Amino acid sequence: MTAHPHADDPTPVPESDATGIEPQTRAVMTPSAPPALEIREPVAIVAGEDLYKRYGHGPGAVHALNGVSLAIAPGSFTAIMGPSGSGKSTLMHLLAGLDTPSSGEVWIGPTRLGDLGEADRTRLRRSRIGFVFQTFNLLGMLTAEQNITLPLRIAGRPVDREWLDWLLIATGIADKRRARPAELSGGEQQRVALARALMGKPAIVFADEPTGNLDSVNTDTILTMLRRAVGDLGQTIVIVTHDPQAAARADRIVFLEDGRIIRET
Numbered sequence: 001m002t003a004h005p006h007a008d009d010p011t012p013v014p015e016s017d018a019t020g021i022e023p024q025t026r027a028v029m030t031p032s033a034p035p036a037l038e039i040r041e042p043v044a045i046v047a048g049e050d051l052y053k054r055y056g057h058g059p060g061a062v063h064a065l066n067g068v069s070l071a072i073a074p075g076s077f078t079a080i081m082g083p084s085g086s087g088k089s090t091l092m093h094l095l096a097g098l099d100t101p102s103s104g105e106v107w108i109g110p111t112r113l114g115d116l117g118e119a120d121r122t123r124l125r126r127s128r129i130g131f132v133f134q135t136f137n138l139l140g141m142l143t144a145e146q147n148i149t150l151p152l153r154i155a156g157r158p159v160d161r162e163w164l165d166w167l168l169i170a171t172g173i174a175d176k177r178r179a180r181p182a183e184l185s186g187g188e189q190q191r192v193a194l195a196r197a198l199m200g201k202p203a204i205v206f207a208d209e210p211t212g213n214l215d216s217v218n219t220d221t222i223l224t225m226l227r228r229a230v231g232d233l234g235q236t237i238v239i240v241t242h243d244p245q246a247a248a249r250a251d252r253i254v255f256l257e258d259g260r261i262i263r264e265t
């Protein structure tokens, strides 16, 4: 992958300019500009370039990622597979801007995360990315529904009740909307976490083992929903999974081992 995985992406990139018109628009307005769209570079909504991640220092250091490059196309469904400890969660956290690489670059559309300060990175993540953690990270004092709508409320965005109801039904937790996490099974908590990630209609959703606690019927429900999110809503989804049934529903499977991509199908 080259250094500029530009997507046709609405992410605001700060540009100081007297016209106040963004560069792409200016290019189209300028008579001498080349025809739009014909000379675009490969499109990626998120990309990692030569990513390394080391935890700790010295002889005890863990090299969790050892040079991973990966470009995710918009509107695609990618599964990441690999043995325990191969770096799957680490890679997802870096691509989602939840953690920073020891070296290498992460791009969200045209924005290089390394160029952003902590506050801008958080803002970009909140507006563009949904994340389902391997450990769910639900807040115990809130009900399922309150957990799902919390990120929107934090961001001061309105809650689309129709979309909320659809998500509760699609994930099969409508009858649990007022239950707190302690009153939910592991699989139900997982589905609340997934609904929360989708609630803000983010451009890209990362889900770390979204079907890891589910039986095969619920796995199928969730995978069908994720496929619909990609097919009907144009969402981009990246999941980590150990489950071949889940991986088989993806457009692309990326295999990690010892912090490297060893193959793709």
Ligand SMILES: Nc1ncnc2c1ncn2[C@@H]1O[C@H](COP(=O)(O)OP(=O)(O)OP(=O)(O)O)[C@@H](O)[C@H]1O
Binding pocket: 055, 056, 062, 063, 064, 082, 083, 084, 085, 086, 087, 088, 089, 090, 091, 134
């Ligand atoms: N915060 C951390 N501090 C130190 N080492 C870490 C940390 N997080 C992960 N590691 C190590 O980095 C390596 C990769 O971990 P990671 O969580 O990415 O694996 P994984 O592929 O998601 O595994 P699993 O399938 O078990 O979830 C492992 O050796 C792990 O012990």
Ligand SMILES: [Mg+2]
Binding pocket: 088, 089, 090, 134, 208
């Ligand atoms: Mg993991």
